[in-house]
Amino acid sequence: GQQVMQIPQYQHVQEGEDFTTYCNSSTTLSNIQWYKQRPGGHPVFLIQLVKSGEVKKQKRLTFQFGEAKKNSSLHITATQTTDVGTYFCAGYNQGGKLIFGQGTELSVKP
Amino acid sequence: GAVVSQHPSWVICKSGTSVKIECRSLDFQATTMFWYRQFPKKSLMLMATSNEGSKATYEQGVEKDKFLINHASLTLSTLTVTSAHPEDSSFYICSARDLYRGGREQFFGPGTRLTVL
Numbered sequence: 032g033q034q035v036m037q038i039p040q041y042q043h044v045q046e047g048e049d050f051t052t053y054c055n056s057s058t059t060l061s062n063i064q065w066y067k068q069r070p071g072g073h074p075v076f077l078i079q080l081v082k083s084g085e086v087k088k089q090k091r092l093t094f095q096f097g098e099a100k101k102n103s104s105l106h107i108t109a110t111q112t113t114d115v116g117t118y119f120c121a122g123y124n125q126g127g128k129l130i131f132g133q134g135t136e137l138s139v140k141p
Numbered sequence: 142g143a144v145v146s147q148h149p150s151w152v153i154c155k156s157g158t159s160v161k162i163e164c165r166s167l168d169f170q171a172t173t174m175f176w177y178r179q180f181p182k183k184s185l186m187l188m189a190t191s192n193e194g195s196k197a198t199y200e201q202g203v204e205k206d207k208f209l210i211n212h213a214s215l216t217l218s219t220l221t222v223t224s225a226h227p228e229d230s231s232f233y234i235c236s237a238r239d240l241y242r243g244g245r246e247q248f249f250g251p252g253t254r255l256t257v258l
Binding site: 064066072073074075076079119128129130131132133134136 | 175182183184185187190234236246247248249250251252
């Protein structure tokens with residue numbers, strides 16, 4: 032079945048440093064979604080990318096969807112302590128079910 | 142945005158008892174709700190898709206007799222963990238899609254942390 036892989040699993044950065052997490056799917060995705068889960072919380076929708084090569088920005092967050100629509104990335108510029116959490120990418124499989132990547136846990140040292 | 146609630150937020154029970162978890166869409170109708178399970182430091186694993194007015198669709202490896210799902214209305218789905226055992230301890234999260242809004246965004250409930258002693 033479809034697999035969504037995410038790397039790295041953990042990332043520790045100093046506040047102010049940049050952070051990137053990468054997502055790769057074994058199959059072409061119709062769209063990709065990104066979620067953030069704070070420690071002890073539940074996943075919160077961040078964004079959805081639909082078009083091949085699409086780039087979207089939300090303040091310090093930049094999301095990219097690959098040309099082949101099989102990979103995506105989330106880049107955070109100048110991390111802050113409020114960015115702490117686990118970032119998940121997710122894509123729909125052919126059955127219409129949302130499949131999550133393993134997540135990247137970000138910790139930020141002040 | 143759309144709001145999904147879950148009740149209870151946490152529950153501790155003895156081994157062998159059954160636990161019911163409710164998932165409600167508060168300001169929209171959800172013909173389909175999803176139940177996920179999450180272990181500490183792990184990703185969300187889809188357990189089943191709950192369809193209003195019909196039987197739930199379970200993912201491979203998920204025991205339907207163990208995890209009973211009922212979707213009685215367009216705003217309520219319940220997950221009952223029957224004869225719970227310590228290995229059922231986990232974070233259970235439901236989500237719903239608002240099809241009338243046309244998007245594929247899933248709105249997640251706050252989750253229910255189940256601890257089975």
